[in-house]
Amino acid sequence: MSGNTTGILEFLTIFVLAVFVGNEVVSRVPSILHTPLMSGSNAIHGIVLVGAMIVMGTASGAAQMVLGFLAVLLATLNIVGGFTVTDRMLEMFKAKPGDAAPKKKGTDAEGGAK
Amino acid sequence: MTLIIWINLIYLVAAVAFIVALKGLSSPKHARNGNLLAAAAAVVAVGATFFNPEAHFSHHTTNLVLTIVAMVLGAVVAVPVARLVKMTAMPQLVAIFNGVGGGAAALISIVVFLSDAHLHSLGAPKPAVYAIVEAMLGLLIGCVSFSGSAIAFIKLQELITGRPITYPGQQVINGLVGVAILGLAVATVATDNVALMVGTAVLSLVLGIIFVLPIGGADVPVLISLLNSFTGLAVAASGFTLNNNLLIIAGTLVGASGILLTRMMSKAMGRSLSNVLFSAFGSVVTAGGGADGAAETRQVKSGTPEDIGVLLAYARKVVIIPGYGLAVAQAQHTARELADLLIERGVEVFYAIHPVAGRMPGHMNVLLAEANVPYDELKEMDEANPEMATADVALVVGANDTVNPAAKTTPGSPIYGMPIINADEAANVVFLKRSMRPGFAGIDNDLLFDDKTTLLFGDAKDTLSKLVTAVQEA
Numbered sequence: 001m002s003g004n005t006t007g008i009l010e011f012l013t014i015f016v017l018a019v020f021v022g023n024e025v026v027s028r029v030p031s032i033l034h035t036p037l038m039s040g041s042n043a044i045h046g047i048v049l050v051g052a053m054i055v056m057g058t059a060s061g062a063a064q065m066v067l068g069f070l071a072v073l074l075a076t077l078n079i080v081g082g083f084t085v086t087d088r089m090l091e092m093f094k095a096k097p098g099d100a101a102p103k104k105k106g107t108d109a110e111g112g113a114k
Numbered sequence: 115m116t117l118i119i120w121i122n123l124i125y126l127v128a129a130v131a132f133i134v135a136l137k138g139l140s141s142p143k144h145a146r147n148g149n150l151l152a153a154a155a156a157v158v159a160v161g162a163t164f165f166n167p168e169a170h171f172s173h174h175t176t177n178l179v180l181t182i183v184a185m186v187l188g189a190v191v192a193v194p195v196a197r198l199v200k201m202t203a204m205p206q207l208v209a210i211f212n213g214v215g216g217g218a219a220a221l222i223s224i225v226v227f228l229s230d231a232h233l234h235s236l237g238a239p240k241p242a243v244y245a246i247v248e249a250m251l252g253l254l255i256g257c258v259s260f261s262g263s264a265i266a267f268i269k270l271q272e273l274i275t276g277r278p279i280t281y282p283g284q285q286v287i288n289g290l291v292g293v294a295i296l297g298l299a300v301a302t303v304a305t306d307n308v309a310l311m312v313g314t315a316v317l318s319l320v321l322g323i324i325f326v327l328p329i330g331g332a333d334v335p336v337l338i339s340l341l342n343s344f345t346g347l348a349v350a351a352s353g354f355t356l357n358n359n360l361l362i363i364a365g366t367l368v369g370a371s372g373i374l375l376t377r378m379m380s381k382a383m384g385r386s387l388s389n390v391l392f393s394a395f396g397s398v399v400t401a402g403g404g405a406d407g408a409a410e411t412r413q414v415k416s417g418t419p420e421d422i423g424v425l426l427a428y429a430r431k432v433v434i435i436p437g438y439g440l441a442v443a444q445a446q447h448t449a450r451e452l453a454d455l456l457i458e459r460g461v462e463v464f465y466a467i468h469p470v471a472g473r474m475p476g477h478m479n480v481l482l483a484e485a486n487v488p489y490d491e492l493k494e495m496d497e498a499n500p501e502m503a504t505a506d507v508a509l510v511v512g513a514n515d516t517v518n519p520a521a522k523t524t525p526g527s528p529i530y531g532m533p534i535i536n537a538d539e540a541a542n543v544v545f546l547k548r549s550m551r552p553g554f555a556g557i558d559n560d561l562l563f564d565d566k567t568t569l570l571f572g573d574a575k576d577t578l579s580k581l582v583t584a585v586q587e588a
Contacts, residue, residue, distance in 0.1 A: 008244055011354055011362055018350075018363045021133060022370030029140045034375060035476035037139045039208050040149050041368040042342050044132050046211075047156055048218045048349040049185075050125075050163045051361050055225045056181045057169030061232070064225050065177075069184050071221035076188025078215035079160075083153040084196035085207055090146040092483040 039086040046079025117167055124162040125360035131155030132364050136371065142489070159360060168356075201484060202441045205338060205474045206270040212342050213263025219348035220256030220315065223249040226355050227311050234306065245355065246303045252351030253311070254299060254318045259344040261322030266334055266341065269326075276331025284328055285392065291321050325391075332515060333390050335474045336379045340391075343372025379470065385532065414550070417568040419577065422544055423584020425568075426452075429506035429542075431462040433498065435535055436478050437471050439512015439548060443574035446485040449511060452582050453491065459585075464491050466498035466508075466535045468516035499536050508540035512547070512574045518559040529557055543567040546577045 029037050052075040056068035131151050138148020164171055164178075171178045192211075199207050227249050230241045268274050281287075295317045302310040329337050346368025353361030380387045426432055434453060440446060453463045465487065471478045479492060493501075502508065510517055517537040520527040537543050538561050545562060547569060561567055570577050 007357060008354070011357070011359070014359060014362050015350060015354075015366050018366035019370040022136075022367040023374055025133060025136045025140075025367070026371035026374050029375075033139055033142065033145060033476060033479075034379070035204070035474045035480050036145055036149075037136070038339055038342055038372075038375060038474065039204075040139050040145075040152065041136065041346065041371055042208055042212050042215070043149070043156075044135070044152055044364050045215050045342075045346045045349045045368040047128070047132070047159060047360060047364045048215055048222070048352055049156075050159055051222050051349070051352045051356050051358060052218050053160070053163045053181055054166060054169045054356055054358070055222050055229075056184070057166075057171045057174060057177050058229065059177060059225060060229070064228055065180065067221050067225050067228075068177075069180050071218045071225065072181050072184035073188045074214040074221065075218035076185045077192045078211050078218060079156055080189045081192035081196045081207070081211040082215075083149065083156070084193055085199075085204065085211065086149045087146065087153070088197065089204070089480055090149055092480060 036086055036089045039082065039089055043079060043082025043086050046075060046082045049075035049079050051075075117165065121162050121166045122359065125159055125358070128155040128159040129360050129363040132367060136367060200444070201481060202444065203271075204480070205335065205477070206267050208474070209263045209267045209270060209338050209341070212338065212345050213260050213267065216256040216259025216263065216341070216345040216348050218256070219345065219352045220253050220260060220318075222352045223253035223256065223355060224311070224315065227253075228308065231306060231308055240306060243303060246306060248351055248354040250299045250302060250311075250314065252348050252355055253315055254295060255344050255351060256348035257315050257318035258322040258325065259341050259348055261319040262326045262341050262344070263322075263338070265323050265326040266337055269331055269334055276334070278330040279327040284324075288321070288324050291317060291324065295321060329391065332470075335470060335472075335477075336376055336387070336390050338474065339372055339376040339379055340387075343369050343376060346370075346372055414562055414569050415565075415567065417544075417570055419570065419580035419584045420587075422568060422570055423581050424588045425542060425544070426456060426461070426507055426509070426581065427459060427585045427588035429456075429461055431501075431505045432456055432507045432509055433502065433505045433537075433540065434463065434465045435471075435508060435510045435513050435517060435537055436465060436467070436482070437511065437513020437516060438477075439546070439574045441472050441477065441481055441512070443512065443576070445511065445573075445575035445578050446481040446487075448575050448578040448582065450482070450485040450487050452578055452585065453487070455582060455585050464493050464498070464501075466493055466495065466502075468495050468513070468535050469533075471513055471516050495533060495535055502536040502539040505540040507542045507544060508537035510537055510543065510545045511578070514545075514547070514559055515557065517561060518557060519561055520557060520559070527557060537561065538564065541566065545569045546574050547571055548573065 026037065049072065052068070052071035056072050059065050059068040132155060135148040135152035138144035138151070163169060196207065227246070230245070234240055269276050295314060298310055298314040298317060302314055326337060346365045348365070350362050350365030350369055353359065353365055377387055380390050434449060436449065440449060456463050465482060467478050482492060515529060517535050518529060519534070519538045521529045521532040521534045524530055543561060543564065543566055545567060549571065562569065
């Protein structure tokens with residue numbers, strides 16, 4: 001898994017550019033969406049699953065197998081749970097100022113019932 | 115083109131989708147689609163990884179089967195948890211999903227390290243120094259994020275006290291642990307020794323714990339944001355280790371945006387990030403602020419729901435200031451019912467949202483959105499404050515620190531300098547509170563003892579529905 005020096009420089013370039021993109025994209029998020037943003041970005045780093053899979057695919061021997069298995073498991077929790085929970089949060093934002101009232105009351109899964 | 119190029123093109127598309135998704139989160143209109151786009155991109159990228167020649171799945175059937183088992187297991191656990199956990203427990207949930215991501219990044223580093231060490235022992239050349247540095251960075255940051263998130267979860271779940279946990283020489287000890295980790299990490303890079311690597315991992319886990327312990331519950335939202343950013347950086351480090359652009363881009367995006375978000379949140383509290391992280395904020399509680407209530411000698415005025423119902427019904431302008439108490443009581447629907455009722459009677463009503471009310475930024479907005487409160491009734495602090503002086507009633511529902519005038523008037527107070535919602539400027543102030551207990555920051559609030567303040571004790575949902583009845587009868 002080792003690259004050469006040109007490789008690492010390319011990756012560093014991508015890293016630095018991504019820092020600027022990350023800053024730029026988020027600087028315009030209104031504070032009311034901060035929680036979904038945190039949750040959404042939490043889901044996005046769940047893509048570590050791709051890395052966990054690559055590592056698990058090449059694992060050999062009991063120790064690497066167990067650790068790789070755990071890595072895939074934890075990463076799956078991150079990515080699946082992250083996107084699901086973010087969607088649930090954003091589902092609540094779909095009402096627009098005009099049509100807020102007519103939506104059914106009390107049918108929300110965790111609403112007033114308990 | 116070879117397969118690997120196709121796979122990498124798919125990764126590139128996924129990375130672009132992530133950027134577009136984050137951008138979409140900047141407007142309520144596009145946020146949900148943005149998130150779905152990111153999820154779809156993630157599914158495609160993960161699917162493509164099964165065919166990635168670097169993963170060698172075609173040669174290792176056992177590994178393939180185990181990978182699928184782990185993924186199914188993870189999904190089977192994650193979906194119901196994410197679907198069923200109450201909205202109030204959302205911050206804990208984000209903390210835990212964040213922590214496991216950090217754990218995964220750390221494990222990737224460990225497996226790569228073990229695998230390289232194994233190959234080296236079989237005669238392969240020693241891995242390049244920068245490769246070990248990358249692995250160690252992923253390991254270190256991932257471990258801190260994992261154990262730190264676990265403690266944040268335990269604090270938010272109130273399994274341990276939300277107050278800062280301090281001990282003498284804390285900063286020195288934390289600093290020494292940090293130095294020890296650096297030393298071990300450097301030694302690991304120099305020697306490529308497995309035991310030293312394990313030592314670094316263990317100490318990094320310890321650092322995550324002792325770093326989070328002194329951070330008070332009120333600051334945990336900032337902390338989660340920071341740990342989210344850490345996990346992003348750990349994932350980027352995994353990307354460097356595996357030479358994977360998708361991981362580098364996605365991880366860095368989250369790392370950079372998370373740090374920006376963290377700074378915005380500290381700013382909203384009028385404090386610097388280092389003050390949030392290292393000052394054990396809220397541990398200096400004024401004497402006498404004991405358990406539920408009685409300890410205070412000063413008189414408070416407590417009212418009946420009927421009194422307050424009349425006050426609200428005949429007001430011209432009512433400002434509702436929600437806090438964590440609203441979330442705990444799941445009172446957002448009842449709050450909306452009361453507001454709607456008042457609006458029907460011709461009262462001008464809006465909600466004043468403090469940026470750090472609740473346990474996460476935007477926590478109140480999420481809850482009120484759940485109850486379908488229209489956007490135009492939600493005002494952010496800067497927009498709400500100029501209107502406070504003309505409000506007849508400030509109805510504080512389960513909030514405390516965010517309306518504490520000590521932030522403006524008492525230079526010695528730990529929250530001095532934090533912007534607050536100026537509830538004290540309203541003609542009348544009504545607090546719906548569970549008890550006389552101070553807020554999460556553990557600081558007394560003089561506004562509670564003010565002449566124009568009335569208190570109504572009880573669970574927020576309970577007292578709000580009593581107020582609904584009282585307003586209907588008024």
